[in-house]
Amino acid sequence: MTDHPIPVRPGRKRSEESRLAILAAAIELVGEVGYAGLTIEGIAARSGAGKQTIYRWWPSKADVLLDALATKADLHVPIPDEGSYTADLRAFLTASFRLGRDQRVADALRALMAHAQIDEEFRGRFRSSFLQRRRDALGIILDRARTRGELPPVPSPGTAADLVFGVIWYRMLATSQPVDENLIDELVTTLTEPRPAVGTSTPAARKGT
């Protein structure tokens, strides 16, 4: 997001000190005043940086926060390899849920998801630098399971990922329930249990059972 492709340039170098102060101020402030109360002006004041320095490197307060989150909290989830789909999935969910249990991080993520709905350009950046990255991680687990033949025919891998991330985000955004151990069990069971392919037995056929 803030890379300099050609590192050999004249002129003063970007101040790493300023960069870190800005990110730290953003994290602090969002905790104190909430995302709505977070302003570029406030971040500049708290960090001791000039507003222009922020505008030079980040296009919006959401980008600052996303960068801060990526720098501070470890947003990337390692791809587990436990030997079986069930175990991999369980490990992935455990790691993902741990992230969401930190209220600070959860609040910030909710805010970023919210901002992504409103700011079209940020939506792309948020997707590719956060959402898609985590989707890819789960995708690798699912691919591995498919080659091993551990994957039930329904739901399809894509839908399975949507179900997993869907339920996590829905709980964060729409309810106050935290994601807990129980949910992991239910998700693992729901997504690993073998079931017939769609269409082989129509809903109508199964109605009587």
Next chain:
Amino acid sequence: MTDHPIPVRPGRKRSEESRLAILAAAIELVGEVGYAGLTIEGIAARSGAGKQTIYRWWPSKADVLLDALATKADLHVPIPDEGSYTADLRAFLTASFRLGRDQRVADALRALMAHAQIDEEFRGRFRSSFLQRRRDALGIILDRARTRGELPPVPSPGTAADLVFGVIWYRMLATSQPVDENLIDELVTTLTEPRPAVGTSTPAARKGT
């Protein structure tokens, strides 16, 4: 949201004409300039109302939009009673997906969900007047299925609802995939298939089948 509990009062009556003009202006404007560009000032100007008239009846632009949506689009989903869990679920999903397919409505809902993340007070109103209402509708279907013994042991009814709404919202908020017929099939299959109790049969044991 905008009810007057004691209708016998002196003074001029609330102008229904203004109310409708405001809601119409809100819908129009959000389509033209997006939610971020939607302002109370703009709604007032477009509708020919005074700003105070809006502030008198709605606490925020999100509330105006929610009201407008409830008035224009039919946000409430009828609770189907087709005789079986499978059929009821399918009917519910079909009705729900139809709503989300209207881009205008979907955009507005995304914006409201976003606003709910940022405005604490609106969050409560949005949950109780929209999210909870639809959750309750699905809850009735699930309850009925449970008493009929049609419900698989996993996931629990609460989690099942989270899965359903989770995947719908996740697709709206995080991906560009529309919700389609295919997803209905997968959801119905995933949530209706009878399965053994958790843990009795491991995925590994069933690998060969």
Next chain:
Amino acid sequence: MTDHPIPVRPGRKRSEESRLAILAAAIELVGEVGYAGLTIEGIAARSGAGKQTIYRWWPSKADVLLDALATKADLHVPIPDEGSYTADLRAFLTASFRLGRDQRVADALRALMAHAQIDEEFRGRFRSSFLQRRRDALGIILDRARTRGELPPVPSPGTAADLVFGVIWYRMLATSQPVDENLIDELVTTLTEPRPAVGTSTPAARKGT
């Protein structure tokens, strides 16, 4: 400058309190920090008004100051009628010089003249609402003298006015000399001395002497 030709308008009335507070703040601040240090932001802060309120009624800080000066200091010089050109001119100069002797007013006028050189639109307003007004006053005196036959043929009335205002402004802008009683005498003498009728001795004819 800020008149409302149609006094019957809907909406809240302009706040006279704010207007006066703004003008007072402008006068105070220009005395404290000088014209270069005077800012709209500062005037707003000092007066307790919002910036928008200032921008609503005055197009620039120079206009605020001009208005303040016109309201506070009495910028208009009464047109004397002492019975003779000499006496009128002396009275006019005395009144004009008194204005320039107040350092506060003189500084502000210098600044406004300076601003007029840089801001094309303000130049017009400054000329018509200050410079031209005072030129007209002197013009009346000169006209009266001409009808009485008291006016020397050279310089012409227009040039006479330019000489009077020119020397005053030049001393204010380019030198540190104050305008004093002595200058009045010299100006009166230079502009009133009776000389032969026009044409009897042309400038060309006198060239050789």
Next chain:
Amino acid sequence: MTDHPIPVRPGRKRSEESRLAILAAAIELVGEVGYAGLTIEGIAARSGAGKQTIYRWWPSKADVLLDALATKADLHVPIPDEGSYTADLRAFLTASFRLGRDQRVADALRALMAHAQIDEEFRGRFRSSFLQRRRDALGIILDRARTRGELPPVPSPGTAADLVFGVIWYRMLATSQPVDENLIDELVTTLTEPRPAVGTSTPAARKGT
């Protein structure tokens, strides 16, 4: 203003190329965007110089412009010696007026005079390096006339100079009238015509004539 007192110094020599590029850019820009739109940043960009290079050698944009003007336009007026006060004065005025007739130069001079009102330090530099220099030129002419006995008793030489420069500057700053041949005639007549010393005939005594 931009002198290098010790030409033998270690390090890279001052780039004459840069200096000329900066002055040229200043002249160009002030013509294109006006004095208000003229910025150090803009001059640096146009000239291909760094901002620091400008700040190193000139204290303000006005100084750059003054330097540019002195380098480009010939601001100094030669002191004529035509043998008589009348002829000298006429020659001086003709030369001075020629300068003000070049719109480019006139605009720049107006802007510098304006800047001098606002920037205290520049005021001193502008006076001594421009205003005083021209005043001295006229002073020599007047002195010569006095020793020759050609000078009328009123106005005094100092006031005469103020009248001359006052009317020129007043026309440039306050009116749109150009300085023309006619004004030369009037000024020469007004300042050469012999008249009694101030006080020998009081205004009251002359009232009846």
Next chain:
DNA sequence: GGATAATCGAGACGGTACGTCAGGTCTTAGA
């Protein structure tokens, strides 16, 4: 019917933050 009361459109008010611009300083790499 006249007082009282709530509404309406309009628009000015004190504010906050925006995103931009330029100022003047400082740091880098290269000549």
Next chain:
DNA sequence: TCTAAGACCTGACGTACCGTCTCGATTATCC
């Protein structure tokens, strides 16, 4: 050690909306 480049902090700009507060005009209810 000077140069061009460019990042830095500072501070003001002019704008957009916010939510509140008069205004005068318009309905309504109640006495």
